[in-house]
């Protein structure tokens with residue numbers, strides 16, 4: 001399989017203060033299945049009934065998206081302590097613009113929403129990705145009613161690039177330049 005990101009070395013493991021973002025493995029399947037089938041987790045992204053994946057669907061998904069990949073694009077977000085418990089997923093999806101990546105993030109454990117884990121995961125991955133100096137922008141598609149996600153992405157520095165689907169979705173962008181400017185000592189001091 002051709003790696004669509006061969007010009008962008010995607011970070012394969014990222015560690016932040018409280019989190020580890022690492023490649024998804026088969027033992028993550030029960031977590032992923034529970035999150036994907038939870039209407040409250042998937043609803044904000046547009047899957048109002050959840051995804052209704054059974055065990056065979058999960059096996060098919062692992063074969064298609066994990067087993068044949070040269071470079072991992074799907075990651076599980078784990079709490080570092082006490083025992084690297086999976087709490088969410090982070091994945092890179094296709095963006096045909098050169099030197100850009102699309103991504104999505106989910107904190108699947110709803111009782112952990114609002115603790116800053118989503119923001120920490122996106123910031124940590126952005127930091128690692130832009131450090132490679134081969135990625136110019138990250139984009140994410142968000143439903144316009146997804147207030148929690150929009151607030152989180154704005155806090156990281158994302159801005160609305162355009163609104164589409166008859167006003168239902170917006171694409172938000174964080175450029176490397178905007179990220180570096182925001183993180184520079186002059187801005188934080």
Ligand SMILES: CC(C)(COP(=O)(O)OP(=O)(O)OC[C@H]1O[C@@H](n2cnc3c(N)ncnc32)[C@H](O)[C@@H]1OP(=O)(O)O)[C@@H](O)C(=O)NCCC(=O)NCCS
Pocket residue numbers: 040041042044045103104105106107108112113114115116117118119120140141142146147148149151152155
């Ligand atoms: C969106 C999501 C990843 C956020 O993760 P999280 O860990 O809860 O996010 P954070 O705690 O880092 O930030 C959430 C922010 O929204 C705010 N918030 C919480 N509930 C809110 C609401 N109902 N309306 C507006 N803002 C809200 C929080 O106060 C926080 O902002 P602050 O840091 O300025 O206080 C998580 O809720 C999720 O997985 N949702 C389902 C999937 C999804 O929508 N993914 C995004 C599309 S790619």
